[in-house]
Amino acid sequence: MLRANNLTCIKQDRTLFENISLSVSESELLYIRGQNGSGKTSLLRILVGLADPIQGQIEYQGQNIRQYPEAFHSGLFYFGHKLGLNLKLNALENLSFWCQLNEISVSQSQLFELLGDLGLVGLEDLPVSALSAGQQRRVALARLWLKTNAKIWVLDEPFTALDVQGIELLREKLISHLDAGGSIIITSHQELDLEYSTKELILAYQI
Amino acid sequence: MINQLKAVFNRDIKLAFRQRAELLQPMMFFMLVISLFPLGVGPGPETLQKIGPGVIWVAAILSSLLGMERLFRDDFQDGSLEQLMLCGAPMPMVALVKVTVHWIASIFPLIVLSPLLALFLNLTVEMYWALLQTLLIGTPLLSLVGAIAVGLTVSLQKGGVLLALLLLPVFVPLLIFATAAVDAAALQLPYSAHLGLIGAMLLLACALAPAAIAYALRVSQN
Numbered sequence: 010m011l012r013a014n015n016l017t018c019i020k021q022d023r024t025l026f027e028n029i030s031l032s033v034s035e036s037e038l039l040y041i042r043g044q045n046g047s048g049k050t051s052l053l054r055i056l057v058g059l060a061d062p063i064q065g066q067i068e069y070q071g072q073n074i075r076q077y078p079e080a081f082h083s084g085l086f087y088f089g090h091k092l093g094l095n096l097k098l099n100a101l102e103n104l105s106f107w108c109q110l111n112e113i114s115v116s117q118s119q120l121f122e123l124l125g126d127l128g129l130v131g132l133e134d135l136p137v138s139a140l141s142a143g144q145q146r147r148v149a150l151a152r153l154w155l156k157t158n159a160k161i162w163v164l165d166e167p168f169t170a171l172d173v174q175g176i177e178l179l180r181e182k183l184i185s186h187l188d189a190g191g192s193i194i195i196t197s198h199q200e201l202d203l204e205y206s207t208k209e210l211i212l213a214y215q216i
Numbered sequence: 217m218i219n220q221l222k223a224v225f226n227r228d229i230k231l232a233f234r235q236r237a238e239l240l241q242p243m244m245f246f247m248l249v250i251s252l253f254p255l256g257v258g259p260g261p262e263t264l265q266k267i268g269p270g271v272i273w274v275a276a277i278l279s280s281l282l283g284m285e286r287l288f289r290d291d292f293q294d295g296s297l298e299q300l301m302l303c304g305a306p307m308p309m310v311a312l313v314k315v316t317v318h319w320i321a322s323i324f325p326l327i328v329l330s331p332l333l334a335l336f337l338n339l340t341v342e343m344y345w346a347l348l349q350t351l352l353i354g355t356p357l358l359s360l361v362g363a364i365a366v367g368l369t370v371s372l373q374k375g376g377v378l379l380a381l382l383l384l385p386v387f388v389p390l391l392i393f394a395t396a397a398v399d400a401a402a403l404q405l406p407y408s409a410h411l412g413l414i415g416a417m418l419l420l421a422c423a424l425a426p427a428a429i430a431y432a433l434r435v436s437q438n
Contacts, residue, residue, distance in 0.1 A: 112219065
């Protein structure tokens with residue numbers, strides 16, 4: 010589904026990685042591991058097209074993502090280090106704005122229900138800055154439930170700051186996405202025991 | 217695409233009016249600078265009339281610079297900009313919408329205040345009319361050109377100083393044409409040529425700036 014050829018990334022005169030090729034297909038999970046500073050986040054940002062590699066190309070369903078961005082963007086879900094939530098807006102406003110941006114039609118009551126399922130009952134009207142770190146991440150992760158047509162998920166440390174129930178919810182969501190034929194690219198410092206075919210890519214810290 | 221742009225517009229307007237202190241800051245600054253001038257240079261009506269247009273324009277440029285940095289800063293820091301770039305909406309159009317909202321929220325109030333300030337500085341009706349026209353077509357140019365520099369400096373920690381240094385030289389021609397128009401109006405001369413030049417600069421900026429802003433924001437993501 011997503012294939013990258015010979016990616017090289019150099020930051021501040023330090024080579025983070027060189028000539029990396031990778032691919033994920035349907036119902037497959039690619040688990041990217043590596044120490045702090047080994048370039049995991051940089052790799053993910055390059056894969057979703059936010060940053061440019063020094064060399065190499067990325068193809069989504071056989072098409073270069075630079076030349077055909079529309080198809081790629083509609084099939085992609087990206088969850089980065091920065092949550093993409095405005096701290097002055099509340100959870101509902103943030104999510105309904107995001108849905109409008111991604112042309113997802115969703116009613117306010119559906120959003121209420123979803124936030125309830127994610128353990129955020131009664132917090133819908135508070136500005137996001139008033140929520141705890143874990144709750145903020147739950148709001149941001151609620152998008153996984155909203156963008157149902159996303160085929161490929163690119164998740165950067167999604168388990169950080171979540172409690173046990175949060176991790177369990179997310180794990181179930183990941184498994185159901187893989188069951189439905191989706192693919193996932195994930196970085197995490199925790200062990201993933203998803204009982205699913207996972208590929209691993211280990212980035213070494215280079216000096 | 218229209219719905220996406222509408223969503224951006226509504227959200228930005230909502231955010232702007234939710235942060236009232238930041239909304240008032242350029243207006244307060246504009247008022248203070250201009251009301252201090254009569255005290256500083258003396259209340260002679262002729263002197264004030266002579267420096268008036270220049271003072272109003274300089275104050276407008278400085279107060280627009282004051283709030284300019286906020287244009288993309290919050291969205292960059294909290295990651296909303298990443299989500300905007302990945303939603304498939306054309307970035308130049310999104311940038312244009314954001315600049316428009318910024319102009320409505322932080323510069324348009326200055327124009328609304330300007331009749332009162334023109335009174336402070338003893339401008340005649342002809343001079344004020346010319347000033348208003350230069351402000352109406354000149355300030356969107358400030359916002360559009362300023363946004364390019366904001367896009368380039370948004371990833372820097374202390375971009376504000378650099379922003380002012382980058383932008384002030386670019387704003388000088390605008391300042392010269394705008395004040396020349398008002399001077400011409402004071403002498404009862406035609407000033408449509410000056411307005412035409414500012415209008416031409418605005419049209420050029422409308423055509424080129426959105427793409428430049430989008431590119432600057434992309435570069436800042438790297």
